[in-house]
Amino acid sequence: MACGWSTSETVAYKPAVSRPVTTIAWYLARVVDSPGCVRRQLGRSRTRQEIACVKRIGRWVRTVGAMRLWVTGMGGELGTRVVQLLEEAHPRAEIMGTDIDPPRRRLRRAQFLRIHPDERERLVTAIVGFDPQVMVHLGIYEPGARASDASAHRRNEVGSAAVLGAALECPSLEHVVVRSGIEVYGRRRGSPQQPSVDCPLDPTCQFGRDQLAIEQLAEHVGRERAISVTRLRFAPLVGPHFPSPLGRVLRLAAVPFHVGDPAFSLVHTEDACRSVVGAVEQRFDGALNVVANGATTAFQAARLGNRLALPAVGIGLRAAGGLAGLAGAPVPAHLIELLRRGRCALPSDLVAALGITLEHDTTDVVKALYEWATVVPITVGVRAA
């Protein structure tokens, strides 16, 4: 498959004279060929305005250019919305992706392959055959969301190994975006209430350990291929249509909460999608905490939704979790941890890193969770005889 950006003529060209237009044209050519090369060249003997201009042109070229994007987890709420936003923002981009289930919304141009994470060889063949320039790995399975604890762990382990292993074999790959979560910081005694991205990672639940393993795998790919990797550590994702165990528990008629009632932060699914698109465009290298401002507690969230809040402690909370599971809202280990110890993180500067601001704070996310559209009964017209 032909690469959309590289041309052999442009690489050989160098400016003979240092006139601004010629210089910009040369840098533009290098941007088209390899953005990383320009980053190394910048700042040597160029003026500040020249550098800024070249960066702008480079961004424009990358934005409108025909790049190939691979999205895993395309069938989920998050993946489908991300692909929709990418289709809008990059009209010439070629997008392909996989998931267990088909996309939940209409996609105009993106191609979808229904591949189970267990089908490693099929997945690897598809990715290597497509040879993406940017890979977005959103195929992370939260226990209790769409899979059981054991199933989610196995899918995370096998699926991510296949996807990121295939990334090593893609010659055109330039950037990887990985979904992770603030569960990677852990909630051990003595751990900070609001960990920043520099804090040591010490997950205390299986979901956190899975996400840390995926982050480490992605970092390995970045080191091996000398490419940038964005690790987006999301606060618990909650939305009215998003399959989240926390969302389901908070929507029960009676919500169990720990007597300590610790605070936790959330992030809106739309903000999460915009941050993924920002990571694709800005190609930030490193980890970022994507956390909405403010915090809430299980009691407050339940009362905002006019639910009955049931206090529980110790084994009582686990028993309440078991009962909630019978009512259709399973409470996995990482959710028990959230209810017992809380879960917050220090938000990263997303304006500087990704060029976006989060539009919803945690209270907005909770309110949106309870905002269901009113059911309007449709009267079926009686066909005229």
Added chain:
Amino acid sequence: MTVTSVALAPVKAARRRIDGGFSIDASGYDQELARWACRLGQVGWSTVVYGAADLADGPVIVVVNRSVFGAETLTCAIALADERSEGVRCAELVDVPLIDSWQRRIGFVSPSDAEVSVALRSGVSVVIEMRHLACAVNASIAQRVPLVPAAVMSSVVRRRRTVRLGAAQLTNSSGPLAAARLRDAVTAELERTSLAARATWRLT
């Protein structure tokens, strides 16, 4: 403010608690609950602060000379909360699941570099005990915030307590030598302040 509104304030606050209409920040701090706890603390103790007028605006780290089960640190934090326009946090958190979240609600933070730095960055002052001086010094150097020694004088049988604030200490350099020098300067200033506070306490 009418008499009715004053009388109904606790009722409205209780209703906000039940309806979930209160606000809480990511550090677990609940401003309204903290204000009520502060008023309760003022009923228990009557604290006089000397030297609060000399404090610079903006966040500071107040290092208290001693604290029995965190009582003196809490007294100092409550007294300073009245004097300072910005918020005050007390770095005496007990890291036990049932207790810590309620302590965080009323303004406690863990005496660790990370948490004290986050609190200072959000623009609030922190009161910390002398035994956590290393943490206070690290946060002071990292955030360029002055350290203020404070001598608290109290008695088991008396409701009255006094807090005497010393001269603020700040270093512009960084590194292990700067930390050691700052630690020495704070210790020396705290001894001097404690002597002055003891003299005043005997007179009263």
